[in-house]
Amino acid sequence: MHRKGLSLIVLLVVTLLAVTPVLAAHTAPGTSTQPQQEEGVVVIAPGESIQIGLAASLSGDVIPEAGQDIRNAAQLAVDQFNEEMGGIEGFPVELLVEDDQCIPEQAGNVANLFVTEPRLVAVVGHMCSGATAVAAEIYEEARIPMVSASATNGQLTAAGFTVFNRTVSNDDVQGLVVGRYIAAVLEAETLAVLHDNSDYGRGLAETVAAIAAEEGVNVLEPQAIDPAEQDYRAVLTVIAGEAPDVLYFGGYQNEAALIVDQMREVGMEDTIFFSADGVLIQQFLDLAGDAAEGSHLSLPAAEVDEEVNETFDAAYEEAFGLAPDELGPFHAQSADAAAVIIQALMEVATLDDAGNLVIDREELITAIRATEGYEGVSGTITCNEIGECSAARVQVFIVEDGEFVQLEVPEELQMVGDSME
Amino acid sequence: MSAVGTLLVLAFAERVDYVTQTNPATFITWAQLFSIGLVLGGVYALIALGYTLVYGILFMINFAHGEVMMLGAYCGYFAMQFVIMDGQHSFEDGAALISTIILPLIVGVVFLAPRRAAATNQPNESLQRSTIRNFVIMPGRFLIGLLIGYSILVALSNGAPHMYLIVVTTLGVLFVVVCGMLFSMLVAFLLERTAYRPLRKAPRLVPLISAIGASIFLQQVALRIFGPGRKAYEQPQLLDTPPNFFINLGTLGVLPVNKVGVFIVILSILLMIMLYIIVQRTKIGTAMRAVAEDKDTAALMGINVDRVIVFTFLLGAALAGAAGVMLGLRGDDLNARFGFTPGLKAFTAAVLGGIGNIPGAMFGGFFLGIVESLGPQMLGLNNDWKNAIAFSLLVIVIIFRPTGILGELTGAKKV
Numbered sequence: 001m002h003r004k005g006l007s008l009i010v011l012l013v014v015t016l017l018a019v020t021p022v023l024a025a026h027t028a029p030g031t032s033t034q035p036q037q038e039e040g041v042v043v044i045a046p047g048e049s050i051q052i053g054l055a056a057s058l059s060g061d062v063i064p065e066a067g068q069d070i071r072n073a074a075q076l077a078v079d080q081f082n083e084e085m086g087g088i089e090g091f092p093v094e095l096l097v098e099d100d101q102c103i104p105e106q107a108g109n110v111a112n113l114f115v116t117e118p119r120l121v122a123v124v125g126h127m128c129s130g131a132t133a134v135a136a137e138i139y140e141e142a143r144i145p146m147v148s149a150s151a152t153n154g155q156l157t158a159a160g161f162t163v164f165n166r167t168v169s170n171d172d173v174q175g176l177v178v179g180r181y182i183a184a185v186l187e188a189e190t191l192a193v194l195h196d197n198s199d200y201g202r203g204l205a206e207t208v209a210a211i212a213a214e215e216g217v218n219v220l221e222p223q224a225i226d227p228a229e230q231d232y233r234a235v236l237t238v239i240a241g242e243a244p245d246v247l248y249f250g251g252y253q254n255e256a257a258l259i260v261d262q263m264r265e266v267g268m269e270d271t272i273f274f275s276a277d278g279v280l281i282q283q284f285l286d287l288a289g290d291a292a293e294g295s296h297l298s299l300p301a302a303e304v305d306e307e308v309n310e311t312f313d314a315a316y317e318e319a320f321g322l323a324p325d326e327l328g329p330f331h332a333q334s335a336d337a338a339a340v341i342i343q344a345l346m347e348v349a350t351l352d353d354a355g356n357l358v359i360d361r362e363e364l365i366t367a368i369r370a371t372e373g374y375e376g377v378s379g380t381i382t383c384n385e386i387g388e389c390s391a392a393r394v395q396v397f398i399v400e401d402g403e404f405v406q407l408e409v410p411e412e413l414q415m416v417g418d419s420m421e
Numbered sequence: 422m423s424a425v426g427t428l429l430v431l432a433f434a435e436r437v438d439y440v441t442q443t444n445p446a447t448f449i450t451w452a453q454l455f456s457i458g459l460v461l462g463g464v465y466a467l468i469a470l471g472y473t474l475v476y477g478i479l480f481m482i483n484f485a486h487g488e489v490m491m492l493g494a495y496c497g498y499f500a501m502q503f504v505i506m507d508g509q510h511s512f513e514d515g516a517a518l519i520s521t522i523i524l525p526l527i528v529g530v531v532f533l534a535p536r537r538a539a540a541t542n543q544p545n546e547s548l549q550r551s552t553i554r555n556f557v558i559m560p561g562r563f564l565i566g567l568l569i570g571y572s573i574l575v576a577l578s579n580g581a582p583h584m585y586l587i588v589v590t591t592l593g594v595l596f597v598v599v600c601g602m603l604f605s606m607l608v609a610f611l612l613e614r615t616a617y618r619p620l621r622k623a624p625r626l627v628p629l630i631s632a633i634g635a636s637i638f639l640q641q642v643a644l645r646i647f648g649p650g651r652k653a654y655e656q657p658q659l660l661d662t663p664p665n666f667f668i669n670l671g672t673l674g675v676l677p678v679n680k681v682g683v684f685i686v687i688l689s690i691l692l693m694i695m696l697y698i699i700v701q702r703t704k705i706g707t708a709m710r711a712v713a714e715d716k717d718t719a720a721l722m723g724i725n726v727d728r729v730i731v732f733t734f735l736l737g738a739a740l741a742g743a744a745g746v747m748l749g750l751r752g753d754d755l756n757a758r759f760g761f762t763p764g765l766k767a768f769t770a771a772v773l774g775g776i777g778n779i780p781g782a783m784f785g786g787f788f789l790g791i792v793e794s795l796g797p798q799m800l801g802l803n804n805d806w807k808n809a810i811a812f813s814l815l816v817i818v819i820i821f822r823p824t825g826i827l828g829e830l831t832g833a834k835k836v
Contacts, residue, residue, distance in 0.1 A: 059644065059649045060649070064649040064650070065650065197805070221803070223803055223804045223805075224803065224804060224805045225804065226807075226808065228758075228761070228762045229762050230748070230752075230753040230754065231457070231461055231753070233457045233794075234454055234457050234458070234793070234794040234795075234797070234798075234804070234807070235797075235804040235807075237450055237453045237454050237457065238446070238450065238454075238797075238798055238804070240450075241446055241447060241450045254651055254754060254756075257651075257653075257754065258752065258753070258754065261752045262752065264663075264664050264665075265664045265665060265677070265679050266453065266677070267665070267677050283650065283651070286653075287651060287653045287754055289653075
């Protein structure tokens with residue numbers, strides 16, 4: 001009885017504590033310095049900034065360099081906009097950066113943090129596909145639009161999110177072209193498929209496997225590796241027993257560097273290593289050294305205005321002290337992601353009578369998806385009805401003498417069939 | 422219980438038989454898988470010994486052991502960078518430079534040692550003679566040793582270049598390994614002082630939590646200092662190009678054998694033999710065993726328990742440091758989380774073999790390595806299942822033998 005009484009008191013106190021601020025807010029609306037927030041509308045008082053969130057892996061195990069590249073590029077785009085245009089109606093745009101380490105749980109935490117920020121209107125990111133899938137659910141609920149510069153998994157746009165857009169190409173397209181390339185150009189008879197069990201790596205590897213099988217290549221059962229480990233010799237030995245012509249790997253550069261090194265040990269010198277944009281990073285060459293020679297890597301990239309690119313690269317180098325290519329492949333997409341958001345903000349933001357900036361969340365979501373013909377650093381950006389904004393075509397590179405050298409991809413392989421959306 | 426065990430073994434045998442019948446991998450594939458498991462097992466065993474040694478004496482799990490290994494591997498990386506002068510010259514040139522210092526020193530010490538042993542057998546030596554011995558003869562002998570060592574090196578470099586390359590590479594690699602071992606020992610020493618010793622009298626869970634905290638702390642410190650990017654060891658030419666030599670098995674095919682793998686297995690077995698000799702044959706080893714048996718009684722017998730505990734930590738850390746450097750030489754890339762997975766696996770190996778039992782840790786390490794490597798192929802499963810197989814095995818072993826495979830002797834008194 002005594003116990004029950006105590007817990008009742010505790011319950012009462014907790015309830016009171018929880019209700020008090022709500023009561024205070026309702027009884028005295030005039031005393032708050034914050035403008036009143038309506039549902040679905042962001043109101044920003046004069047002198048405050050409009051916030052755009054950015055979430056990427058900045059310290060995690062998955063390509064933190066690429067994450068820093070994404071952050072730098074978006075920061076540059078925002079700074080340039082503030083400097084040149086003086087903000088939106090005089091309200092500066094501010095980038096709020098969080099590190100999600102490409103871990104889905106961490107991405108959920110970051111997203112939950114972002115949705116509680118009252119002045120945060122949109123998000124650049126997230127960086128990795130697995131993290132993005134988790135975060136997109138949360139933003140969908142909170143009606144915060146997002147533009148990712150690097151989350152390429154095909155499922156992300158197929159899932160029907162209204163808030164998710166990306167300035168980078170869909171892996172389904174990349175997988176399609178690469179699958180055909182392996183069959184038609186490399187003329188592989190047997191293809192082994194390996195992935196790292198990430199959304200990105202697995203999705204890409206399975207698409208390539210399916211397309212190559214359609215094209216008549218003998219595709220071995222896909223095998224997975226654990227990125228927490230570094231010894232893949234056992235699974236490579238089993239694969240080597242089948243003597244494949246090509247080994248396709250869906251994953252990131254750290255594991256790829258180990259794989260090409262260990263392929264030599266298990267006697268797979270004659271097998272071509274093929275991977276994608278997750279590996280197309282200087283660090284892959286640094287870690288793998290000679291073992292990287294002859295590796296094929298694909299990258300979705302659009303036709304770009306050379307002049308715009310050079311100006312951007314120069315500004316980037318001036319701001320951060322190093323060339324963007326040294327860090328990662330997604331800077332152009334990231335700058336454009338930020339720019340697309342700012343572009344849409346300029347369309348929908350209005351001033352109210354009190355001089356506050358008012359942004360309707362639903363209008364912003366619609367405006368971002370309606371982006372058409374924006375001339376960005378990564379090419380012309382036009383979003384379609386499911387949020388694919390990139391006009392990229394798939395390029396293939398080979399590693400020669402420690403450099404990425406572009407190879408020609410036959411035009412007929414680029415044709416996207418009716419089966420694709 | 423034993424009936425269930427028999428049934429499990431039978432089911433397992435049936436499955437393996439079925440898989441090997443339906444998907445006959447070549448003998449070479451099996452042999453290769455086995456050799457890969459052996460190398461992995463050697464590394465696991467070395468790390469597992471550290472867990473087992475500490476557990477044997479303190480009954481605590483040193484969860485920061487993986488991080489001790491990681492820091493040893495990092496130190497090895499910097500030693501390697503020192504040898505190659507940050508990439509200014511190749512490993513061989515750097516190793517040659519290092520060898521001109523190390524080899525004469527070693528030969529000099531070798532010249533010193535037996536004479537001193539002989540000298541101490543003369544108790545009636547006059548003071549004057551002993552002064553002469555200390556200040557003239559001994560340094561003289563040492564100098565002669567230095568000269569002989571140096572001339573051996575010069576003679577080799579001129580007369581037998583291939584032999585010279587082998588000697589120089591071995592010395593260079595040993596230098597890196599020893600650096601890693603020493604740094605790991607330093608880390609373990611500090612760890613014992615700051616995180617474990619103050620909690621010696623606390624309930625058993627307390628040092629465990631302290632160990633987990635130390636593990637996270639060291640990981641984060643490494644992340645801040647060395648950055649999130651991965652680092653790869655420079656590979657000695659002799660071990661790396663080409664990475665394999667081939668054994669012709671006639672009709673069975675040609676078996677590629679990884680050179681670094683052979684090096685790792687040999688070095689790990691040598692280190693284990695050294696450990697065994699230290700524990701079984703030396704004074705401090707006897708003291709270790711006494712403390713493991715009963716700390717209080719050992720203290721009453723005049724054993725400095727604190728010193729023995731520190732020594733145990735150092736011993737385990739040295740093995741872990743060597744294991745870390747070996748992983749680096751094998752081509753693993755260093756990062757701050759580098760120690761976590763091998764540490765966890767090695768802990769598993771220690772439990773599998775019977776924690777607190779030294780031969781158990783060795784056996785458990787090799788056993789786990791080989792099961793991990795062969796398991797998926799034997800059961801005809803995707804490589805995804807590798808860890809599931811290894812850990813199911815652990816559970817099964819623990820169900821039937823709660824003290825581990827070789828853990829019988831120590832099991833009873835420690836619970």
